[in-house]
Amino acid sequence: MTVTDKRNRAAAKLLADVHAVTAKEGLTPSALHAIKLKLVALAGKKELFPLADFEMPVAEGRNHPLLVEDNDGHGLYLTISLPGKEAAPHDHGIWCVNAAISGRERHRFFRRTDSMAKPGYATVEQVGEVMVEPGSGMAMADHDIHSTVVVGDAPAIGLALYGYALARFPSVAWYVPQFNSVRATPSRRHVAMA
């Protein structure tokens, strides 16, 4: 069996396990935690993810699909982000779990603090932080807000599991503290339903 075969089999097993967890208890915080532990365990099997199998980013960040389920199911990706790559605070509109294969990515978590009365305006405050590095991960519910930045000199390579495939993502809300702004990117859900 090739490494690709082993990786595909491991990805399928992970998704089967994830469905078993959510079928049993729904998408509760404890379910997301259990999913995170499973993803961390898979990311720890470095032999399944040789760098030679995955092209490096042309710029600083790239996602490689590992397993995208049919019927509007989950999406599992290997992500590569180079030092300095960042993302402002955002939610995904869908749950998300990350685990590191190598490198370090700092995730900061936020909550919205404004009244949501003024379109386009938002303030957020940091409520937590985790360094996603080998042996660790993070989990977010649909509307949890996080920011990311790759720290150190090495690329951050990891696994990312989303409730929907990236190509079928709902609207993502981006918060830019510097501008006190919130802006939503268009939903891709209509494409999924077409």
Add this chain to the structure above:
Amino acid sequence: MAHTPKSHRVTIVNTKQVIACATNQTILQAAIAAGIDYPFACATGNCGTCTSRLEAGKVSLLPRGDAALGPQQIKAGQTLACRARPRSDLTITWLSRAPG
């Protein structure tokens, strides 16, 4: 004495405005500071909302995601206002919506 970064003149075609943009500032930051309703969402090179055409001049780009700005777009003269810092006076047009 504090060092003042050099700045360049940035002409925004959509609004016919000319603003100053420091070399340590992105075009988006300078535009927002000048009160211009420049389209953006993530401001960190991930979503592509601020994709713009560089009509003239030079920029340097901060880290960004591959999906936000591809090599073909760069070849076609496109850039991301949120990631682009001026290296000369420049002229730029945002592409994502009609002038605000």
